[in-house]
Amino acid sequence: MNAIGWRNLRSLNQEGIVFAIAVVLFVAAAIGLPGFIDPNNLVAIVRSVSVLGILALGMAVVIIGRGIDLSAVAIMAMSVAWYLQLLNTGTSDGLAFAYVLAGVLAIGLLNGFLVAYADVPAIFVTLATGSFVFGYVRSQLITQDAVPVPQGHWVELLGGLRFLDIPIEVFVFAGLAFLFFLFLRYTKWGRYIYFAGDNPIAARNIGIPVRPMLVLRYVLSAFVALIAGLLTAASLHSINTRVVNSTLLYDIVLVAVIGGIGLSGGRGGVRNVLVGAALIGILLNAMTIIDIPLLYQNLIKAAILLGAIIVDGIINPRDEQTAQQGDI
Amino acid sequence: MKLIKTLMAAATALAVTAFVAPTFAADDPGPAAYAQALKGKRVMLVPLAMGFDLAQGWAHYLKKEVEAWGGTFETRDPNWVVDAGAQAITDAISSDTRPDVLIIHAPDLNSYSKLMKKAQAAGTYVLLVDNPANFPADAFVGSDWDRLGQLEAEAAIKGCGENSSKKIGLVQGDQANSSSLYQYAGIMKVLDKHPDFKVVAKPDSNWDATTSRNVTTTMLQQNSDICSIIDFWDGDATGASAAIRDAKLDGKVFLVTTGGGEKAADCDKLQDGTYGAVVMTELARQSGDMNAIIKFLLQSGQPAGTSHTFIYTLEKATTKADLKPDSCWDLKALQAEAAAK
Numbered sequence: 001m002n003a004i005g006w007r008n009l010r011s012l013n014q015e016g017i018v019f020a021i022a023v024v025l026f027v028a029a030a031i032g033l034p035g036f037i038d039p040n041n042l043v044a045i046v047r048s049v050s051v052l053g054i055l056a057l058g059m060a061v062v063i064i065g066r067g068i069d070l071s072a073v074a075i076m077a078m079s080v081a082w083y084l085q086l087l088n089t090g091t092s093d094g095l096a097f098a099y100v101l102a103g104v105l106a107i108g109l110l111n112g113f114l115v116a117y118a119d120v121p122a123i124f125v126t127l128a129t130g131s132f133v134f135g136y137v138r139s140q141l142i143t144q145d146a147v148p149v150p151q152g153h154w155v156e157l158l159g160g161l162r163f164l165d166i167p168i169e170v171f172v173f174a175g176l177a178f179l180f181f182l183f184l185r186y187t188k189w190g191r192y193i194y195f196a197g198d199n200p201i202a203a204r205n206i207g208i209p210v211r212p213m214l215v216l217r218y219v220l221s222a223f224v225a226l227i228a229g230l231l232t233a234a235s236l237h238s239i240n241t242r243v244v245n246s247t248l249l250y251d252i253v254l255v256a257v258i259g260g261i262g263l264s265g266g267r268g269g270v271r272n273v274l275v276g277a278a279l280i281g282i283l284l285n286a287m288t289i290i291d292i293p294l295l296y297q298n299l300i301k302a303a304i305l306l307g308a309i310i311v312d313g314i315i316n317p318r319d320e321q322t323a324q325q326g327d328i
Numbered sequence: 329m330k331l332i333k334t335l336m337a338a339a340t341a342l343a344v345t346a347f348v349a350p351t352f353a354a355d356d357p358g359p360a361a362y363a364q365a366l367k368g369k370r371v372m373l374v375p376l377a378m379g380f381d382l383a384q385g386w387a388h389y390l391k392k393e394v395e396a397w398g399g400t401f402e403t404r405d406p407n408w409v410v411d412a413g414a415q416a417i418t419d420a421i422s423s424d425t426r427p428d429v430l431i432i433h434a435p436d437l438n439s440y441s442k443l444m445k446k447a448q449a450a451g452t453y454v455l456l457v458d459n460p461a462n463f464p465a466d467a468f469v470g471s472d473w474d475r476l477g478q479l480e481a482e483a484a485i486k487g488c489g490e491n492s493s494k495k496i497g498l499v500q501g502d503q504a505n506s507s508s509l510y511q512y513a514g515i516m517k518v519l520d521k522h523p524d525f526k527v528v529a530k531p532d533s534n535w536d537a538t539t540s541r542n543v544t545t546t547m548l549q550q551n552s553d554i555c556s557i558i559d560f561w562d563g564d565a566t567g568a569s570a571a572i573r574d575a576k577l578d579g580k581v582f583l584v585t586t587g588g589g590e591k592a593a594d595c596d597k598l599q600d601g602t603y604g605a606v607v608m609t610e611l612a613r614q615s616g617d618m619n620a621i622i623k624f625l626l627q628s629g630q631p632a633g634t635s636h637t638f639i640y641t642l643e644k645a646t647t648k649a650d651l652k653p654d655s656c657w658d659l660k661a662l663q664a665e666a667a668a669k
Contacts, residue, residue, distance in 0.1 A: 034550070041549045048542040138379065138407075143663060145379035146563065148592065159570075167574065235574075236537050236566050241379070245408050246536055288546045294532035295503055 015260035015272050017311055021304070022279040029286040036289060043166050049255075049281035050173040051228045052248070056255040056273045057180050058224030062217050063256055064184070066197040066265025067115060067122035069221045071107065071130030073249045078137035079104050080229035080239045084147040084155075093153075100226070107133055108222030112215030126218075134244050148238040159234030169231045176224070181270040189213060198266030247298075254301070255280055258308050279304075365627040367398040372427035374416050375457075376435055378405035380563065381590035381659050382458065382611065383433070388662045389615030390431070390622075397623070402427070410435045417443045421450050429453045429622050434461040436504045448633040453625045455618060458609075460506045467621045467637040469614060471586075473507050476607050476643050477514020480558050480584050483605035483645040485522055487582030488555035497547045498530040499540050499559040499568050511560055511586070528554060533564045540567030548575045555582060562587030562594055562606065569602045584645070595656035598648050605647045611657050614641040 030037040055072055062069045079100050086096035107129055114125040138145075149156045161168040184190040195203040196210045204210045233239040259276025261268030283304070287297045371394045375383035387403050394401040404420070406413035417440060420427055430452050434440055441463040444454045448466070456463070458470040484496055498515065501508035512530075519525050529547045533540035540559060548554060548571060557572070559565035565585040572581045582604035587594045589608035597603045617639045625635075646655055 038549065041546070044542075044545045044549055048545070051538070144381070144384070144659070145377065146566075146593075160573075232538060236541065236570050238537070238566055240537055240563070242377075242408060242563075243536065243538070246534070284542070285546055288529075288531050288543050289550055291529050291531065293503055294534055 013260055014308055014311065015275055018258055018260065018279050018308055019275045022275065022282055025282050025286060029282065033286060033289050036286065041285070043170065045281040045285045046170050047167050048284065049277040050169040051232055052251055052255060052280070053173050053273060053277040054176055054224060054228045054231070055252045056277060057176055057270065058221035059252050060256045060261050060268060060270070060273050061180065061184070061193065062221050063261050063263060064197045064265060064268055065193045065214065065217050066200065067214070067217065068126065069111065069218060070123065070126040070249060071111060071133060072221055072225045072252060074130035074133045074244050075104060075107055075222050076225040076229035077239060077241045077243050078133050079226050080233050081147045081241050082137050082141050084149055084233065084239060085142040087150050087153065088147065104222050104226045105219060108219035109215060111222070112218035115218065116211040116214035134241070138241060145242050146238050146240040149233055155230060155234050156237055159237065169235065172227065172231060177270050177274060184269055193217065194266050251280070254305055258305055362627065363398065366623065369399045369429070369626055370425060370427040371399055371401050371429045371431065371622060372420055373403045373431045374406065374413055375433040376406065377408045378403055379407065381593055382588040384659060385588060385590070385611040385657060385662065386457065386615050386618070388666065389612060390618060393619040410439050414440060414443060417447065421447050421452065426450060427452055428626060429455060431455045431457055431618065433457050434459045437462045437506050451632055453632045455621065457618065464633070464636045466625055466632060466635055467639060469617045469621065469639045470641060471609055471643055472640040473510035474514035476586055477511040478518045479607045479643055479645045480511070480586060481515040481518035483607070484556035484558050484582060484584045485518070485525060487584065487604045492555035493553040494525045495528045495551055495554045496525055497528055497551065497554050497557045499544060499557060500530055500532045501535050501560045502532050508560055515558060533559070533567065535561060535564050537564045537567035540564040541571045544568040544571035545574065548572065548577060557581055557583050559583065559585045561585065565603065589656050591656040591658040595651060598646065598651055601648065605645045607643050607645045609641055609643065617641065
């Protein structure tokens with residue numbers, strides 16, 4: 001209980017804790033589980049969290065700006081389902097893609113506009129637009145939950161692409177992570193996101209275009225969701241809109257939050273997403289190798305999330321500012 | 329000659345009587361009683377969701393028949409949400425237009441039991457389709473999932489062959505749905521009789537294709553000599569097949585699954601070798617069974633909840649070798665037919 005000990009513990013933030021847990025798990029699995037350390041298995045781990053990680057990148061940018069995007073999974077599944085439906089009913093590829101791209105951008109703009117200019121809390125706006133996107137596309141634009149990719153279409157070929165035997169989505173994830181890193185770290189607008197997330201009113205007072213930037217973040221998140229959806233369809237040769245009902249959305253938030261991106265905004269970055277994704281990937285893979293039933297997998301996942309949040313709450317107590325402004 | 333004449337006259341008379349007799353058929357009491365018992369009756373289908381092949385196929389065949397005898401057919405779409413299904417059933421029971429027959433596709437063994445009891449108490453016959461539940465419905469129409477699991481395991485054993493690794497992987501659905509639990513029990517029954525075959529892993533997909541792909545990838549990574557995988561539903565077996573394709577084990581791993589026998593979902597994939605065998609439900613026949621039991625119940629005069637009949641659909645494991653043009657039904661064709669009307 002000496003002061004130095006406390007200081008050392010305090011320097012360990014949530015990202016550090018989660019990273020440490022991930023490393024411990026990795027080493028334990030490498031020693032205890034046969035085949036875990038096999039290069040192919042390591043590639044499979046990264047691949048299994050690639051789409052999740054891509055979605056989490058979009059979510060991270062929104063959360064850092066003190067928002068949340070609960071429509072991400074609906075946009076991901078429904079945009080691609082609509083695209084494939086258009087292709088299956090004979091619309092030309094270019095036109096179909098243009099429609100879908102326009103739709104995705106429109107939802108992103110709508111999210112951003114309602115949050116930025118109508119001052120509706122992000123959690124309600126995106127919850128509503130997510131339901132709207134799902135309901136409208138499911139009832140009006142497509143006929144079935146699962147929409148197949150037409151045979152020989154580029155989306156199908158995309159799924160078969162490999163470099164050095166590594167699936168394409170791993171490279172897309174890595175590429176996007178790098179781009180987001182550059183954006184957040186080295187561009188003016190990227191830095192502004194932290195200011196706006198940390199203290200929106202102060203950011204506005206010093207002349208940062210807080211509202212247009214808010215809109216941009218939701219558009220970015222919607223666009224990233226489209227990419228994630230295309231990669232999902234590429235791998236499975238179809239997209240099933242049932243994924244909107246799954247726990248994927250919570251898993252995205254989990255990856256971002258467990259990696260240490262505070263829901264109060266202004267904190268975190270791409271590294272946190274990578275750490276969060278690594279922990280989830282290693283955890284799921286190890287549990288599958290041990291053959292733990294799904295019910296227990298969810299329990300273990302939830303327990304680790306709770307643990308990380310509690311530890312974070314103890315060593316990084318809320319400051320006066322957050323207490324006043326609140327978080328989502 | 330006289331005798332012949334008499335005989336002929338007698339024969340004519342007989343023939344005339346014989347010809348006259350069928351005119352009594354106009355007074356066959358059947359059609360009138362049938363029409364009286366059925367006309368204006370309401371039938372409602374509450375599946376897990378309307379967005380997948382089985383539900384759309386059932387709805388097509390039921391609607392055609394119910395409307396033909398002058399009844400009203402309705403569907404509700406809970407879209408895989410158990411609460412929404414419960415709400416739909418509650419509303420249906422308490423509405424002015426309470427259905428006379430409620431066909432329920434139960435999400436698990438227990439969720440709707442109380443509601444189904446309420447429906448019967450209100451006088452609605454309850455039919456369970458596809459998924460059994462812990463409730464004595466008036467009739468259950470669907471697969472004997474235990475038997476279905478046995479068929480899958482037999483297909484997998486055959487697909488592996490005697491000189492294989494004899495390693496089988498399972499991709500289960502979840503640990504709550506009766507179709508998943510009974511399917512597993514059936515598979516294990518067969519494998520117990522073949523102790524040389526081993527289940528090397530049995531992860532759950534939670535009926536999600538991406539999860540199925542990820543767990544299958546891991547499974548194949550750990551046991552690259554697996555000779556067969558049984559995925560518990562064709563809705564997520566696309567994931568398992570993607571994992572097999574990615575591991576470049578096409579043709580080496582015999583993928584067995586089960587489904588509603590829809591052309592694009594099952595037959596096309598047997599044809600192109602994605603699936604080795606599919607235990608298919610004959611949807612038209614299953615819908616026919618439902619139609620028959622509905623007609624029986626509505627004419628029986630018995631109070632709801634009296635009979636507890638099980639009508640299991642005949643199942644068969646189909647492989648590429650025994651594919652026929654009519655092995656599957658075609659959802660696109662049904663939708664085109666419905667649109668043409």
